[in-house]
Amino acid sequence: MPLLVQKYGGTSVGTVERIQAVAKRVAAERARGHDMVVVVSAMSGETNRLLAMARAIHPNAPPREVDVLLATGEQVTIALLSMALEELGCPAKSYTGAQVHIRTDNVHGRARITAIDDGRVRQDLASGRVVVIAGFQGVDEEGNITTLGRGGSDTTAVAMAAALKADECQIYTDVDGVYTTDPRVCPQARRLERITVEEMLELASLGAKVLQIRSVEFAGKYRVPLRVLSSFDDGPGTLITYEESKMEQALISGIAFSRDEAKLTIKGVPDEPGVAYRIVGDVAHANINVDMIIQNVGADKTTDFTFTVPRGDYRQAREILEKTAVALKAREVRGDERIAKISVVGVGMRSHAGIASTMFRVLGEEGINIQMISTSEIKISVVVEEKYLELAVRALHSAFGLDAETATVVPLA
Amino acid sequence: MPLLVQKYGGTSVGTVERIQAVAKRVAAERARGHDMVVVVSAMSGETNRLLAMARAIHPNAPPREVDVLLATGEQVTIALLSMALEELGCPAKSYTGAQVHIRTDNVHGRARITAIDDGRVRQDLASGRVVVIAGFQGVDEEGNITTLGRGGSDTTAVAMAAALKADECQIYTDVDGVYTTDPRVCPQARRLERITVEEMLELASLGAKVLQIRSVEFAGKYRVPLRVLSSFDDGPGTLITYEESKMEQALISGIAFSRDEAKLTIKGVPDEPGVAYRIVGDVAHANINVDMIIQNVGADKTTDFTFTVPRGDYRQAREILEKTAVALKAREVRGDERIAKISVVGVGMRSHAGIASTMFRVLGEEGINIQMISTSEIKISVVVEEKYLELAVRALHSAFGLDAETATVVPLA
Numbered sequence: 001m002p003l004l005v006q007k008y009g010g011t012s013v014g015t016v017e018r019i020q021a022v023a024k025r026v027a028a029e030r031a032r033g034h035d036m037v038v039v040v041s042a043m044s045g046e047t048n049r050l051l052a053m054a055r056a057i058h059p060n061a062p063p064r065e066v067d068v069l070l071a072t073g074e075q076v077t078i079a080l081l082s083m084a085l086e087e088l089g090c091p092a093k094s095y096t097g098a099q100v101h102i103r104t105d106n107v108h109g110r111a112r113i114t115a116i117d118d119g120r121v122r123q124d125l126a127s128g129r130v131v132v133i134a135g136f137q138g139v140d141e142e143g144n145i146t147t148l149g150r151g152g153s154d155t156t157a158v159a160m161a162a163a164l165k166a167d168e169c170q171i172y173t174d175v176d177g178v179y180t181t182d183p184r185v186c187p188q189a190r191r192l193e194r195i196t197v198e199e200m201l202e203l204a205s206l207g208a209k210v211l212q213i214r215s216v217e218f219a220g221k222y223r224v225p226l227r228v229l230s231s232f233d234d235g236p237g238t239l240i241t242y243e244e245s246k247m248e249q250a251l252i253s254g255i256a257f258s259r260d261e262a263k264l265t266i267k268g269v270p271d272e273p274g275v276a277y278r279i280v281g282d283v284a285h286a287n288i289n290v291d292m293i294i295q296n297v298g299a300d301k302t303t304d305f306t307f308t309v310p311r312g313d314y315r316q317a318r319e320i321l322e323k324t325a326v327a328l329k330a331r332e333v334r335g336d337e338r339i340a341k342i343s344v345v346g347v348g349m350r351s352h353a354g355i356a357s358t359m360f361r362v363l364g365e366e367g368i369n370i371q372m373i374s375t376s377e378i379k380i381s382v383v384v385e386e387k388y389l390e391l392a393v394r395a396l397h398s399a400f401g402l403d404a405e406t407a408t409v410v411p412l413a
Numbered sequence: 414m415p416l417l418v419q420k421y422g423g424t425s426v427g428t429v430e431r432i433q434a435v436a437k438r439v440a441a442e443r444a445r446g447h448d449m450v451v452v453v454s455a456m457s458g459e460t461n462r463l464l465a466m467a468r469a470i471h472p473n474a475p476p477r478e479v480d481v482l483l484a485t486g487e488q489v490t491i492a493l494l495s496m497a498l499e500e501l502g503c504p505a506k507s508y509t510g511a512q513v514h515i516r517t518d519n520v521h522g523r524a525r526i527t528a529i530d531d532g533r534v535r536q537d538l539a540s541g542r543v544v545v546i547a548g549f550q551g552v553d554e555e556g557n558i559t560t561l562g563r564g565g566s567d568t569t570a571v572a573m574a575a576a577l578k579a580d581e582c583q584i585y586t587d588v589d590g591v592y593t594t595d596p597r598v599c600p601q602a603r604r605l606e607r608i609t610v611e612e613m614l615e616l617a618s619l620g621a622k623v624l625q626i627r628s629v630e631f632a633g634k635y636r637v638p639l640r641v642l643s644s645f646d647d648g649p650g651t652l653i654t655y656e657e658s659k660m661e662q663a664l665i666s667g668i669a670f671s672r673d674e675a676k677l678t679i680k681g682v683p684d685e686p687g688v689a690y691r692i693v694g695d696v697a698h699a700n701i702n703v704d705m706i707i708q709n710v711g712a713d714k715t716t717d718f719t720f721t722v723p724r725g726d727y728r729q730a731r732e733i734l735e736k737t738a739v740a741l742k743a744r745e746v747r748g749d750e751r752i753a754k755i756s757v758v759g760v761g762m763r764s765h766a767g768i769a770s771t772m773f774r775v776l777g778e779e780g781i782n783i784q785m786i787s788t789s790e791i792k793i794s795v796v797v798e799e800k801y802l803e804l805a806v807r808a809l810h811s812a813f814g815l816d817a818e819t820a821t822v823v824p825l826a
Contacts, residue, residue, distance in 0.1 A: 016466055016469045016470055019470065020470065050489065053429055053489075053493055054492070054493065054496055056429045057429055057432065057433065057493055057496045057497045057500060058496040058497065058499060058500040061496040061499070061500075062495070062496065062499050064506075064507075065492045065493075065495045065496050065499070065507055066492070066496075068488060068491065068492040068495075068507050068509075069488075069489060069492035069493065069496075071488070072485035072488045072489050072492075075481060075482075075484070075485045075488070076463065076466075076482060076485050078481065079467070079478045079479070079481040079482035079485075080466055080467065080470055080478075080482065082475070082478045082481075083467055083470045083471040083474040083475065083478050083479075083482075084470045084471065086471060086474070086475050086478070087470060087471040087474075093477075094477075094478055094481050096481075096558075098511070099556055099557075099558075143512055144512075145509075145512075
């Protein structure tokens with residue numbers, strides 16, 4: 001019998017009524033002849049309620065106890081969903097992360113799954129039950145409860161699907177799939193029928209927050225067929241694939257962008273080995289994420305060095321850089337918080353030249369100056385003035401043939 | 414180091430502030446040089462909140478899933494209390510019932526503890542930690558979460574104390590001890606310094622709902638020194654003992670009563686073997702608890718038969734009895750819902766004659782007619798008209814020398 005793993009997030013199970021709706025959807029798939037494993041999150045709002053109590057007691061609560069506390073959230077949901085399924089005449093059994101032996105390391109708050117024992121689940125499925133599993137949580141070697149951190153329920157679902165060799169892992173969320181870009185910025189955005197895992201990773205890391213990166217990485221590693229769907233609308237969603245289609249494929253799958261960027265330039269540093277490390281290293285040691293890095297060829301045995309950081313870390317990064325500048329006897333430090341990063345993503349660009357030149361031409365025609373450029377095998381990113389973001393996204397969306405024939409406006413996240 | 418097991422009920426941990434107050438009390442005992450194990454219930458109101466959601470989903474939810482749901486209540490409390498202890502600089506570690514291996518049978522909703530593995534707890538105590546344990550819950554052989562039913566947290570505390578051979582098991586509640594009778598009925602009631610476990614059992618089963626019977630039985634079986642105290646006032650509470658004091662002891666320890674009684678009489682049934690079974694059996698098969706049973710000596714080869722049932726089951730019991738009466742060709746069925754049961758309890762009566770006669774004389778002097786009498790080794794119970802309840806309790810309390818010198822009015826439960 002084909003096996004589906006479905007995952008429902010906090011919004012999808014946010015009330016008793018929504019839990020009943022999820023039960024109906026699951027029971028219907030079961031009736032269609034699928035073996036069903038369902039992974040659920042805490043009811044929306046519950047995690048915040050619990051954390052508020054914790055914070056009132058301890059400003060910096062021990063992570064082990066925070067995990068004990070938060071794990072109750074999904075435990076409530078698995079019990080209620082199992083009851084709702086039983087009420088529909090659909091035999092069901094719930095498991096906490098510990099009960100289903102989702103073994104993790106002992107890094108509380110962001111544990112990583114190391115092993116899953118699928119014996120119990122297979123036994124329940126064989127006896128005709130729907131298996132309901134608490135997402136986001138596991139258990140370490142010593143029996144301590146752990147949580148997987150943000151998006152952990154997605155990871156649980158993908159890991160279960162991998163362990164059970166499920167036919168498909170369906171992530172139900174409040175959006176109906178992955179879009180070519182954010183429909184709030186570009187009304188012509190359309191839902192992708194399919195996307196490769198590499199494209200998904202590039203889009204996810206660039207701001208399309210449909211799925212957590214870790215779960216997509218996990219899915220890629222174990223080749224789990226992954227589908228993103230809406231729990232509020234019917235529709236096929238977006239399938240994440242691992243092989244490039246043999247059919248002709250669009251060059252570009254989507255356009256990602258981020259406003260959460262700031263740019264820092266240090267000018268006139270010595271053009272000699274070790275300087276790049278000095279500059280980036282000092283910032284990175286402060287736990288600031290350095291994204292794009294560009295070193296221009298300089299003159300007079302000096303060079304200029306530009307990199308981007310998250311906008312919230314701009315001030316701190318600038319202070320660090322001023323100190324580095326003094327130490328390196330650099331000419332000056334400049335910064336700009338009003339920038340945006342725009343990326344075109346697509347596995348198609350591997351075999352097609354000219355994507356970059358098209359991108360630069362389109363932006364030039366719109367009078368948009370490109371401040372930085374960075375490329376990877378399936379992605380080209382540029383930094384532009386923030387005020388051009390919407391114009392640039394729409395122009396590129398159209399130029400790369402992504403526009404929907406009829407506009408669909410669904411918020412992305 | 415002396416080891417204390419303390420148990421705090423739902424009211425004692427009902428808010429963040431109360432959890433912090435419990436932490437202070439625990440940390441103070443720790444500072445006084447005690448090894449501390451703390452057993453807690455769900456925050457008051459939490460169990461009802463969870464059950465309301467369950468009922469909205471399934472009128473008769475599967476007991477396994479109800480247990481999964483309810484067990485989250487104590488899990489929240491153990492995490493918060495451990496955080497509160499850590500915040501006070503008192504190292505603490507929480508355990509769910511499953512984590513500390515409180516092994517039970519698989520009767521969901523009213524499981525019985527079969528074994529406890531004390532290894533982890535001893536290890537934590539040895540390393541200087543306070544151990545915080547979720548009451549009310551355990552785990553069966555297959556790893557399913559179970560709950561122990563009403564008062565289960567008391568049972569958890571006593572079982573932990575027995576397993577760890579604790580020096581004392583302290584049950585913190587919202588009353589400051591066991592009273593000679595209910596102070597709301599008799600303002601002269603006073604707190605007992607100590608009471609034997611047998612007396613406690615009789616008083617508990619007769620309506621002094623300070624401790625659950627099962628936990629007292631458990632304490633008696635393993636001879637766990639048990640103390641009932643208030644978490645809101647300081648004070649020594651009441652110690653439950655296992656040996657009769659060598660000092661002179663009051664004949665009577667307390668006076669229990671219950672309004673939750675109704676009386677049924679079947680008249681003129683054949684005075685022959687098997688009849689009692691027919692009458693009581695039919696009622697008991699309907700899961701109605703039959704309490705006092707009296708068979709009067711009859712005439713004409715017939716006899717009369719009277720018994721009491723919980724008042725809520727009166728109508729159903731009467732219907733059953735009417736049918737039995739037809740089958741047995743009995744003369745008539747009579748019933749009375751307006752009765753009360755009053756019991757005097759005390760191990761002292763074992764060695765002293767005359768308790769019964771004193772009791773009957775006192776009631777007679779007050780003009781109170783006794784409808785039924787039943788006796789055990791340390792208890793004499795009578796049934797009287799309900800309207801005489803307060804008068805009877807006060808008269809007996811005084812006659813048996815239980816009155817406090819100064820009145821203390823603290824509600825019993």
